[in-house]
Amino acid sequence: MKASLHSRYGPADRLQIQDIECPIPRSDEILVKIHAATVSSGDCNIRNFTFVSRFMRPLAQLMFGVGKPWKPRVLGTEVAGEVVGTGSGVTRFQIGDPVVASTGMMGGGHAQYICLREDSVVTLKPESLSWQEAVAIPFGANTALVFLQDCARLEAGQTVLIIGASGSVGSAAVQLAKHLGATVTAVCSGANAELVKSLGADQVVDYTREDFTALPATYDIVFDVVGASSFAQCQAVLNPRGVFLPCILSLSDMMWIPWTAVRPGKRIRGSVAMQDVGRLQLILGLADIGVLRPVIDRTYPLDDIAEAFKYVELGHKRGNVVITVVHS
Numbered sequence: 001m002k003a004s005l006h007s008r009y010g011p012a013d014r015l016q017i018q019d020i021e022c023p024i025p026r027s028d029e030i031l032v033k034i035h036a037a038t039v040s041s042g043d044c045n046i047r048n049f050t051f052v053s054r055f056m057r058p059l060a061q062l063m064f065g066v067g068k069p070w071k072p073r074v075l076g077t078e079v080a081g082e083v084v085g086t087g088s089g090v091t092r093f094q095i096g097d098p099v100v101a102s103t104g105m106m107g108g109g110h111a112q113y114i115c116l117r118e119d120s121v122v123t124l125k126p127e128s129l130s131w132q133e134a135v136a137i138p139f140g141a142n143t144a145l146v147f148l149q150d151c152a153r154l155e156a157g158q159t160v161l162i163i164g165a166s167g168s169v170g171s172a173a174v175q176l177a178k179h180l181g182a183t184v185t186a187v188c189s190g191a192n193a194e195l196v197k198s199l200g201a202d203q204v205v206d207y208t209r210e211d212f213t214a215l216p217a218t219y220d221i222v223f224d225v226v227g228a229s230s231f232a233q234c235q236a237v238l239n240p241r242g243v244f245l246p247c248i249l250s251l252s253d254m255m256w257i258p259w260t261a262v263r264p265g266k267r268i269r270g271s272v273a274m275q276d277v278g279r280l281q282l283i284l285g286l287a288d289i290g291v292l293r294p295v296i297d298r299t300y301p302l303d304d305i306a307e308a309f310k311y312v313e314l315g316h317k318r319g320n321v322v323i324t325v326v327h328s
Helices: 041-048 054-064 131-135 138-151 168-179 190-198 251-261 277-288 302-312
Strands: 002-006 016-019 029-039 078-086 098-102 113-117 122-124 159-163 183-188 203-206 219-224 238-246 296-301 320-324
Touching: 002 302, 016 302, 029 041, 029 098, 029 131, 029 302, 041 302, 078 113, 078 131, 098 131, 098 138, 098 277, 122 277, 131 277, 131 296, 131 320, 138 168, 138 219, 138 238, 138 277, 159 168, 168 183, 168 190, 168 277, 183 190, 190 203, 296 302, 302 320
Parallel strands: 159 183, 159 219, 183 203, 219 238, 296 320
Antiparallel strands: 002 016, 029 078, 029 113, 029 320, 078 098, 098 122
């Protein structure tokens, strides 16, 4: 099978499309013929070893390799495809099932086939969604839901400011916040204003023209998806018991979390958006009924995976960048 192998940190051109052995499912695994995957900022960080927070670097080195990856690996944390093989002990799926999966740190999506444990974060794809639409759902929507619902405990009637509202997480956050009954202000470039309005944003702040921290409005929740602000910078726009949610935690913000947890007033909360099969089924269900719209900026064939990485690293993608996988 064809796969994009990551064997050295550095530029995207170092990724190599190679023919490797197709995996064979173990007794508790399914073999999925991949039709679509994504390239995320997380994939770029692993490939480059450019993790945002320096204090995470030693842990990342232990996980992925010091100087170079411990062994060549296939990146890609979201896949949509068809079950073409099952292990002897598999009961949840059968050959021919269309599925969507989040593979997390295991990766494996930038290839023609992948083996997944049947008890991993994998579920049936709704018929209403194409392969490309389905694969554009898991990462962004899962992250947004964890932060807004589980971490901030968003309630109907609250006001939410979303910084970085046009990306994968941000575009999902706008829609999910509206679904949960919030009034949403989106921060993005003017070029993406119409997109976020179409997703349900009540107001849009163009960060190239206005500083949202200097505006008079205040919010119950400020969700910074892209690491463009800090708890200290957002004090003026938080309500007296408002919550600041940084998707990318800085060291200073980490130090604020325990302090604000034990005192009244404005708070900062962080989270790790672990994937969960129940949550994946929920967000795919919302997409199936039209509540959650997948946003796809560009699609690339697997052979052009390096170009997809380069585009994501420009930092201006709208929603998701999808990889289409062709089988001869």
